[in-house]
Amino acid sequence: xxxxxxxxxxxxxxxxxxxxEVIPLPGRHISAADLQDAEVLLVRSVxxxxxxxxxxxxxxxxxxxxxxxTDHIDKALLATRNIPFFSAPGCxxxxxxxxxxxxxxxxxxxxxxxxxxxxxxxIGAGNTGECVADKAEALGMKVLRCDPPRARAQTEEGxxxxxxxxxxxxxxxxxxxxxxxxxPDATYHLLDAAHIAxxxxxxxxxxxxxxxVWDNQALLTRQRGERPLRLVMDVWENEPxxxxxxxxxxxxxxxxxxxxxxxxxxxxxxxxxxxxxxxxGRNPRGxxxxxxxxxxxxxxxxxxxxxxxxxKQLVHLIYDVRRDDARFRNRLGIQGSFDGQRKDxxxxxxxxxxxxxxxxxxxxxxxxxGFDCQP
Numbered sequence: 001x002x003x004x005x006x007x008x009x010x011x012x013x014x015x016x017x018x019x020x021e022v023i024p025l026p027g028r029h030i031s032a033a034d035l036q037d038a039e040v041l042l043v044r045s046v047x048x049x050x051x052x053x054x055x056x057x058x059x060x061x062x063x064x065x066x067x068x069x070t071d072h073i074d075k076a077l078l079a080t081r082n083i084p085f086f087s088a089p090g091c092x093x094x095x096x097x098x099x100x101x102x103x104x105x106x107x108x109x110x111x112x113x114x115x116x117x118x119x120x121x122x123i124g125a126g127n128t129g130e131c132v133a134d135k136a137e138a139l140g141m142k143v144l145r146c147d148p149p150r151a152r153a154q155t156e157e158g159x160x161x162x163x164x165x166x167x168x169x170x171x172x173x174x175x176x177x178x179x180x181x182x183x184p185d186a187t188y189h190l191l192d193a194a195h196i197a198x199x200x201x202x203x204x205x206x207x208x209x210x211x212x213v214w215d216n217q218a219l220l221t222r223q224r225g226e227r228p229l230r231l232v233m234d235v236w237e238n239e240p241x242x243x244x245x246x247x248x249x250x251x252x253x254x255x256x257x258x259x260x261x262x263x264x265x266x267x268x269x270x271x272x273x274x275x276x277x278x279x280x281g282r283n284p285r286g287x288x289x290x291x292x293x294x295x296x297x298x299x300x301x302x303x304x305x306x307x308x309x310x311x312k313q314l315v316h317l318i319y320d321v322r323r324d325d326a327r328f329r330n331r332l333g334i335q336g337s338f339d340g341q342r343k344d345x346x347x348x349x350x351x352x353x354x355x356x357x358x359x360x361x362x363x364x365x366x367x368x369x370g371f372d373c374q375p
Contacts, residue, residue: 201227
């Protein structure tokens, strides 16, 4: 097989080499010419898989994206061409959950907030949204779930759903939806100028889904007024050519890396590897954990009871979002830095890489946040 892969997909070369020749290319620049004799195409979110890209690829028999989102894939076209398609649902949900958790703890310290008792609305209660909801509930927060398709289906046990207007009344609103432009649940500019204008001053809004879910220009207008919002933005309209003026009006700003933990990226590649093994009748070699190096800090024993302060120390030992925020701001004016920071993103582990031991590790909250607790 000839296998074309996004060069930023970790472990792709070592995993897929058993199938044939692996050709890593810059994801944003993969072209139709690269696929003329390819049998497998593996991408991430920056590659648009559409009629233009697939204009001349008669041998292509497997397309996969190592992401949870699939809005960059023309799935209807693949169906008409009978090309099997695979994605990686849930692969980086823990990573995005850790990102939101780290951001919440930064803002709690910055503004002297006690998160327990505050309300957090999750817009989009899928794999990632539910992970964020679980972590927020572990902090003692009141979680409001807004997901109209799931609310209509009434298939969720134990969860009540609220409408969008109710969700926007929460102290903190975190968006975890795919980007869609049509139908009753379209998410393009879901947070539009009217909603932005109606948000109370100082409200915390988090977007770790897709940049076009928020009207960035309307946000900039609001932020230049007298009652700015507290914005945490990992995604932006028109990436990588973002509205740079908005960055100065955010609390935390990063270059679409919320899901970029070592585990999350490796998990996405591994899920596609398993899918290709199944399609070709092979047995997968090893498992996901064999791909991961030992973490820098693997275990410790908390010396006191669990409260917001201790949780902050433990979370930021593993991942402090302020490091990514500082790097993003420092390199904002450098051409190509948005994609460059994603390509050369430093190693980052998920909270599960830290084993907590001792009597204080028995706290259900620490396990619910994602730590490996072994009292």
